[in-house]
Structure formats: C-alpha cells, structure tokens
Amino acid sequence: MIFYVVNHEICVGSIEVLGVSSSSLLQVGDNDTISLFSMFDTPPESVVVGQLAPLELPEGFENAEGERRPDGGSGPVTIKLR
Amino acid sequence: MRMNGVTFYIPGANLPEPTFLSLDDTNIRTSEVQGIYVNTLSQAGMLQIGDRSESNAVLRALAVQRQEDHPYAGDVFFESYVIFDRPIPAFIDANDPDSFVVTHRWNACPVISVGCISITSAGAAAQIVIGTGQTHRSEARIKHIRQYKGRHSLPPAYP
Numbered sequence: 001m002i003f004y005v006v007n008h009e010i011c012v013g014s015i016e017v018l019g020v021s022s023s024s025l026l027q028v029g030d031n032d033t034i035s036l037f038s039m040f041d042t043p044p045e046s047v048v049v050g051q052l053a054p055l056e057l058p059e060g061f062e063n064a065e066g067e068r069r070p071d072g073g074s075g076p077v078t079i080k081l082r
Numbered sequence: 083m084r085m086n087g088v089t090f091y092i093p094g095a096n097l098p099e100p101t102f103l104s105l106d107d108t109n110i111r112t113s114e115v116q117g118i119y120v121n122t123l124s125q126a127g128m129l130q131i132g133d134r135s136e137s138n139a140v141l142r143a144l145a146v147q148r149q150e151d152h153p154y155a156g157d158v159f160f161e162s163y164v165i166f167d168r169p170i171p172a173f174i175d176a177n178d179p180d181s182f183v184v185t186h187r188w189n190a191c192p193v194i195s196v197g198c199i200s201i202t203s204a205g206a207a208a209q210i211v212i213g214t215g216q217t218h219r220s221e222a223r224i225k226h227i228r229q230y231k232g233r234h235s236l237p238p239a240y241p
Binding site: 001004005010011012013016019022023025028029031033036040041 | 110111113115127133139141163165168170171173180181182183184185186187188189190191193194195196197198199200201202203204205206207208209210211212213214215216217218219220221222223224225226
C-alpha cells in the first residue's frame with residue numbers, strides 16, 4: 001500500500017494542559033514512530049483499612065436511580081469492613 | 083562521534099553510538115510556538131525545544147506509603163513485584179509484501195504554528211517536545227502500595 005499524506009496549513013490558537021504524566025507525550029512537530037507504554041498497579045494491599053467518614057447523601061437522592069437504603073431511611077449509609 | 087565533519091568525544095560518558103536525524107530540508111516542517119508556560123517538571127519529565135532523532139524514556143516507580151519509618155521497615159525492591167518484569171506487548175509487523183505501507187509525505191505548508199502552550203505539570207517520564215523527531219519509545223511502570231507494620235521488616239513478595 002502506498003500512502004500519500006499532504007500536510008496543509010495548521011494553526012492552533014493556544015493549548016492548555018493540566019498534566020502530562022506516565023510516559024505520555026505532547027509534541028508540536030512530526031514524528032515517524034511513537035510507542036508509549038504505561039502500567040499502573042493498585043493491588044489489594046493498597047486498600048484503606050479503618051473507619052470511613054460518614055458521608056451525607058447527595059442532593060436529590062430520592063429521585064436518583066442508584067443505591068437506596070433498604071429500610072427507606074434518609075440517614076447516612078455506614079459501610080462496615082469485615 | 084562525528085557530525086558535520088567535526089569529531090567530538092565526551093570523556094567518561096559511556097554513550098551509545100548516536101543516530102542522527104536525516105535532514106531532508108525539502109520535506110521537514112518547522113514548529114513555531116509563540117510562548118510556553120510550564121509550572122512543574124518532575125520525575126523524569128522533559129521539555130525539549132528542538133529536533134531530535136531518537137528518544138527512549140523509562141521510569142520505574144514504587145510509590146510506598148508506610149506505617150513504619152524507612153530505616154526500620156527496610157528497603158523496597160523492584161524485583162519483589164512482577165509488574166516491573168512483565169514483558170511489554172510486542173508490535174506485530176506485517177510479513178507479506180502486500181501489507182507493507184510506504185508513506186510519502188508532502189508538506190504543502192512547512193510550518194506548524196501554535197500560539198501559547200500552558201502546562202501545569204509534567205512528570206513520570208512525560209515529554210513535551212517542540213520540534214521534529216524520528217522514533218520515540220517511552221515506558222513507565224508505577225506500583226502504588228501501602229505497607230503496614232508487621233513482624234517482618236522486608237516487604238512481602240506479592241505480585
């Protein structure tokens with residue numbers, strides 16, 4: 001296969017990036033080959049063991065489709081770690 | 083090392099044989115950036131202004147949060163975790179001649195123009211390049227663990 005590329009004018013106003021991380025690349029220019037790898041591992045021992053802060057239910061949770069207390073109450077849900 | 087008829091040598095530096103960018107002036111694009119603002123560059127992050135041929139960026143990180151202080155809890159080893167030895171997935175190139183791709187590029191406009199670039203942070207073998215390159219390979223492996231105080235001072239040999 002023969003692949004013809006014609007690069008016409010490219011003009012970018014401004015670029016705003018919060019973070020470039022974990023073997024990522026931000027390039028203004030041409031490159032023939034790029035190969036990027038990244039492995040991020042969060043194993044079971046990274047779990048937080050301890051008392052979780054009781055979080056209030058979000059606003060409008062009565063109409064939300066997500067979790068709901070089985071007893072119909074409106075207090076904060078306490079999660080217990082075994 | 084030899085470049086443009088000039089031979090140079092850096093004493094003490096065990097550098098590999100350099101590969102130079104093939105400068106075909108008729109078919110290369112110039113990058114034009116009005117301004118760049120970078121707040122933080124850390125952990126093998128890089129900002130390059132200019133062309134390059136080959137780059138190979140590697141970072142291996144162990145992010146350990148410990149209950150016990152480092153002098154008492156002992157060292158942490160990359161060899162204890164298989165993520166740092168796991169093979170990188172290989173790129174499978176085409177074998178038959180019909181699948182070869184031959185790329186021809188014609189730069190009708192030889193300038194890439196960008197206004198202002200604003201980057202808050204770059205880290206973990208990240209690269210910011212203004213310019214042309216040939217090959218770029220980059221690899222980062224990060225393992226995030228918490229270690230609690232136990233009977234053994236050595237970290238567990240857990241994958």
